[in-house]
Amino acid sequence: MGRLVPAVTRALDILELFLDGDGSLSAPDIVRRLQLPRTTVHELVTTLAARQYIVPVPGQPGRYRLGVRPYQLGSRYAENLDLAAEGQQVARAVAETCDETVHVAILEGADVIYIAKVDSTHAVRMVSAAGRRLPAHCTSVGKMLLASLPREELDARVPAGAELPAMTANSITDPAALREALDEIRTRGIAVETRESNEDVSCVAAPVRDRTGRVVAALSISVPMIRWSEERRAELEQLAVKGAAELSEHLGHRSVA
Incomplete structure (x- = not known):
């Protein structure tokens, strides 16, 4: 089995946080729950948002919810x-x-x-x-x-x-x-x-x-x-x-x- 890529693991950890809670998270929430450096979280959140895996919550600056990409992937999985x-x-x-x-x-x-x-x-x-x-x-x-x-x-x-x-x-x-x-x-x-x-x-x-x-x-x-x-x-x-x-x-x- 190959080596796990830390950055990918951390990005997936962030996405899986959305399985619990009220459906939205801020960067400080992620830092606290995953015990990651703030700079690392900022970079990961920026990347996930750019790829539409997470999107800003309207009217709630600094908070994010799941974007359309996880839904599209889940729908394709369900189809198969x-x-x-x-x-x-x-x-x-x-x-x-x-x-x-x-x-x-x-x-x-x-x-x-x-x-x-x-x-x-x-x-x-x-x-x-x-x-x-x-x-x-x-x-x-x-x-x-x-x-x-x-x-x-x-x-x-x-x-x-x-x-x-x-x-x-x-x-x-x-x-x-x-x-x-x-x-x-x-x-x-x-x-x-x-x-x-x-x-x-x-x-x-x-x-x-x-x-x-x-x-x-x-x-x-x-x-x-x-x-x-x-x-x-x-x-x-x-x-x-x-x-x-x-x-x-x-x-x-x-x-x-």
Whole structure:
């Protein structure tokens, strides 16, 4: 790996300061927060302003906000994103950690479609495939995605009087019961499915967000019942949340601490 260029590192440090705070900074703010010499900060600020990475704040002499260039770069990055490819990459990392089957899925109508999948190496594992479609209400990813919908959109996709198909004896078939489950998922921020789509499998799922904060997918970990326990569930919930957050970051989402 080559040597880092100090001036470039400092310029990027200045730009990243704008990720926090009220959106504007002065040179003294930068000096104080980065502990850099005033002359160095002045030169870096002048250069960044000349290239439109930062611009003066109207009516506030000496203060700067982000310019158009970071937006243009971010937009180009977003244009080149491939959710399936990014999802496959993160799913692989999660699967390597837990050695269970990991999926990334999106919502289409009242169904989910798996767009990425990495298998467990165990002989006993969930059998599925990318591209498979399942009723959303029977899966952890699907319930996570349904829970993220505005009430009006949820009612359109799953009407109150709908007959929900069952995949197993444990599937939720009553729309009212489904809505109760979705309320709990919204509160917890995690979805759990116990033998609802497959008698021999349980799953946990967490939401994946894009740069606007909108839930665009969900990441799940599926476990055969022979390896399922409350302790294991808690471990996998944390791992699913971590994996979904990583994929969200790949999509440009920035979590608020």
